[in-house]
Amino acid sequence: MARSRALLHLSTRLMNVTLAALCRGGCLDRAESVLVDAIRLGLPPDVVTYNTLLAAYCRAAGLDAALAVVHRMREAGVSPDAVTYNSLISGAARRGLTMRALDLFDEMIRSGVAPDSWSYNALMHCLFRSGHPEDAYRVFADMAEKGVTPSATTYNTMLDGLFRTGHATNAYRMFRYLQRVGLPIGIVTYNTMINGLCKSGKVGYARMVLKELGSTEHAPNAVTYTTVMKCCFRYGRFDQGLETFLSLLEGGYISDAFPYTTVISALVKKGRMQEANTYCELMIQSGSTIDNVCYNTLIHLRCQEGKLDDAFELLNMMEEGGLESDEYTFSILVNGLCKMGQIGEAEKQIWSMEMMGMQSNVVAYNCLIDALCKSHEVDAAIKVLHSMKLKDDFTYTSLVHGLCKVGRYHMASKFLRICLHEGNNVLASAKRAVISGLRSAGFKNDLRKVRSALYMSRLLRS
Template identity: 50%
Template sequence: MAAPARLSTRLLNICISSFCKAHQVAKAESVYVDGIRLGVLPDVVTFNTLISAYTRFDGFDSAYSVLYRMEKAGVSPDVVTYNSLLAGAARERELSKTLHLFDEMRQRGIVPDVWSYNTLMHCLFRLGNPDEANRVFKDIISQGLEPHTATFNIMINGLCKNGCTANALMLFRNLKRHGFVPRLVTYNILIDGLCKARRLAAARRMLMELKSSGYTPNAVTYTTVMKCCFRSKKFEQGIEILQEMMSNGYTFDGFGYCTAAGALIKSGRRNDAFECMEKMERSGIGPDIVYYNTLMNYYCKEGKVGAAFELVGEIQSRGWKCDEYTHTILVDGLCKAGKVKDAQGHLQYMNDIGLSSDLVARNCVVDGLGKSGKIGLAMKMFKSMKLKDSCTYSSMVHNLCKAGRYRTASKLLLSCLKSGIKILPSARSAVINGLRSCGLQREAKTLKSKIKLARVLHH
């Protein structure tokens, strides 16, 4: 009689697991209730399945309440039970609950395994406590537990995400010396961390090391390094990565193609950018809003603002909405084409359709008014803006200098220095040189001294 009971419980667990995987926890609970009604008793696997589902779909508190039901059913939790609860607490960034679970495990005589510690480390890193996470890593080693590859990946990823890229690289080197064989995912984590820290040279060296280790970089590896090259304005290096990726048979997703095309536009290689967009279409990837934004940017850079506006109709015909970036590209394109009045009209249209977060578009119009010689209107709009950033102030200072209003530019620059607002070095130099050219040597010298002082105070 014992064998059929085990088989029935196993069938119960399979049904509950199937409903949980389908995100239908309520139905899983119904199966659990029906099973008990039919005399099929749950076991630890039954409850662990429910706990895991609750942590993912309903939250830690709901999952933890299952423990009481386990006790009532006479089923003792195991390390898998607590690992699921730890994962739920870590997902909600509840460090106090995570630590409480460790204490509770020990009180029940359940010994935490390497996955328990992995989860605690991950939680500590997410909360910005790399030193505490490192202590947990040392505990794993000191207690004789065998670290999993995931343990090292969590450490390297966590250190990178917390700005400790040098420590992550050092750990990687030490691990290799002690026989750890990194996998492709480990290299990708480290390359991503180096790229985010703007350590492009180190990231490229790591890419070469990856290849010499016998691994083949995947699309994630190439795309990560390529984007870093473009962000660092190393366009030629980025294009080399792009060509290598394509020669190895990898294809981009739509975002990857648009990233490459956008960078090519910025580097002045507009024909290559257009060819990149054509390759995207030939590869069968359907256009999306990012594609259209990139294409609009291309047309605006070419001075074809009319062609850019024609794309708006195509976007709408597909049932999509132009986003804030789309309209900002159009406003910028109009300003660069000298159609500042039209740009102002489009800015008003953005407000009318509810795009209130239009700082970049407003900056474009202020700059356009200044460059077209309408410095009075530019100042009026500048003063009316409730939200301004460094670009707003730098643009206004530049345009005031262009209009020969150096003293006004100097006053605006000084107000920025007092407020801690960063102004582009070229804008600062324009004011100082302008004052000197007008014979205002003392004012230029005083301003230069105040700039140095502000740099020290706001460092």
Template identity: 20%
Template sequence: MMITGYSRQHRLDDALKLFYEMPVKDTVCWNSMMKGCLDCGDLSKAKELFDGMPGKSVVSWTTIMNGFLQFGEVQMAESLFREMPVRDVAVWNSMVHGYFSNGRVEDAKNLFKLMPCKNVISWDSMIAGLDQNGRTDEALLLFWEMMGSGVQPTLTTFVSVVTACANLLRLHLGVQIHGQIVKLGYCFDEFVTASLITLYANCKQMENSYKVFKESLHKNVVVWTALLTGYGLNCDHEEALKVFRDMMKLGVLPNQSSFTSALNSCCGLEDLDRGKEIHTTAIKLGFENDVFVGNSLIVLHTKCGNISDGVAIFKRICDKNIVSWNSTIVGCAQHGCGMWALTLFNQMIRAGVDPDEITFTGLLAACSHSGMLQKARRFFEFFSQHKSVEVKLEHYACMVDVLGRCGKLEEAEELIRNMPVQANKMVWLTLLSACQMHSNLDVAERAAKSIDDLEPDCSDAFVMLSNLYASANRWSDVARIREKMKHSGTVKQPGSSWVTLKD
């Protein structure tokens, strides 16, 4: 139908012109036009068509209800659901799915219980919805309830359940379900294969991931990407990039996730040259301005110290998300470009993007690396009062680092002791490191004592305190610390450096 074709090309005006010119319009035409408006983002026009529709079918009611759910208008969708003259199982399933899409988990669970008739799609929607909303344990319990009720699982069921096992690292249960999949002959489906590869990869069983991949008869881009991502997750970045090269050689075109995983592996290797090659391929395939590919490129360039190119890539992304802003702010902060980070934050606020915990960490890091103590204090005060952002232990550690670098050691110690949560070893080590920088033995000894209470054999604390005593010519204290280390069997952790050799 031409109306659907125009809508798919986002030519809504042409679709509406054709629709209004039709001398006779059946229910299918009205439904298609409504769906086209929703696909083109025009909810009000879809509602206008629905209100003017002469004979509404169940599909008509379901289409407009789904539209309200799609745009987050849950109350309007609920009102339509209650007004429907007839509600079949598809309507109930759509409402359950819509609740999950809008984070209304309890409403979805309650509606599921009220359903007069459930089919396998009802169960699948519940299992997938619970898993996607962080209630993975409940999703697995519901799967066993489904099996006990005599409902036969489908391919979709198994994909959702294996994904849930992967998210919870339930290897033993995943292996059992893998056996069921083989028994029922579902093991050759690409999406089931991809979920199994992810399960074994998440559980650090890359040999089994590769075995599943090799046994797959039809390897589409989803299967290749699952293997590529699995190797990256297990820090085998060279193998991940080999998988990416192999899929390209075999003519399997990478998708958004393939490029993101390949670029993340380049980032893990700090290999900017290979990252640029993959970026070139992404541009050729039309992913130049893709937000997820762009975010990975920002992280790669900034991690490798190429801040200017990272910021340039950020500017080219059309639909920036919170990750785009945070990646650029954190990248600038880590390389001493504090003013750039603060400028980006101002632009972020003006663009109407709400900051989160990662933004806060990036801003404090920017202040720390650029010596901006007063700005750090103002940010800390602002976010402490900003209830949408939870001030976590890592933020206190960042603030301690800012104060420590600026020589405000007593203030940093007071901040730690007045924290609403107990400080961990890393917070005290941050203070101890600052004491070493400013040769402050009094605060250092108190910080070392606090670390000793938390972890009696912390080699980092011993070494820093010993170095402080040595710089103050207190050799008897140096000997005492070294004797204590020897007695407890504490060994200094060896340092390491990453060096990239180019041909």
């Protein structure tokens, strides 16, 4: 008899392993079939069986589908445990259902199931993400009162939540508290701190924590360095960002092209083309896999230098490598061609773009319209505007300015009114140019219409 029970238990375990594999692969229908066949053969599902299904339904179909599994679970005489409720609370948190998460936590306690650290972590994460840091604090305090030991994930959840809700100083103080009391701090915690401090604009503090990390047993990884590097560039600390990249390079942490792309983009924006080229060569020599973003960065660099032949050679390499040019690629090429005065070639790129179904690429069209207007080819610019599916403020600003420069104030006022009617706007300089031009040309009726349109636009925006 004991041997029979042991075999039955082993068979249930094997069934659970099979269900888990099917659920991971997203094959919920097959998992359900396996469960039905197992019950028919006399294999009793246990709490692990239902928890496996419940977690899968939570991810794939939502909270209500998971709750239906709980109902089946109870009908089979299997009581939910902490893992069951943790999955449900996490499912509610993923979908921002804060009240449902709180209700499930209360139900868990009423059912006599003691919450563990994962229960509290999931609830705190949900409260932070929904903008309720004070309630998250209370949950953390309740955790201590109930004698539940916080895990590393608990503190990481608290730190991340504090940063998300704009309490960077409190997060920094908590981090220092964890260090003072000697709690183990891993690489995830350091990365959470560095990322949060960077996003909060506290670059100096982020670099300080990075330096401290270097003196611990935890080696900084590519995520750590790249986060600091991007932060430095974003907040104008260019030399510090470059220094961080060099540390990343010297430490052998670069495993892909992303850090190279980041520093190359920053160098291009600073106009330091020679250094950007040096890092381009290093990136290629390193054997890093170059994706669309990398190619676009390299093409942008060549266009900035006026080396259009090199830019198109890179485009050919990109397409031969099995990568497709995207809207950003075309925008870079059209802009580069326009700056070099090759408007005809820019128009060919626009035609190629249209053939590929990219008529929503507003940036590329805007570059062409701006170039046509600067060349006083305003009629051609108007044709381009009429062919566009989408238009924005810059589309109309370029055209209105262009029409004013050639003295066509009546047409400029017409397009300004169309722009306002469509809910767009133009720069203040364009508005002034139209009003001044209409006044000097004596177009009183058009001037009255423009002023009326501007007044109505201000009312609608207020």
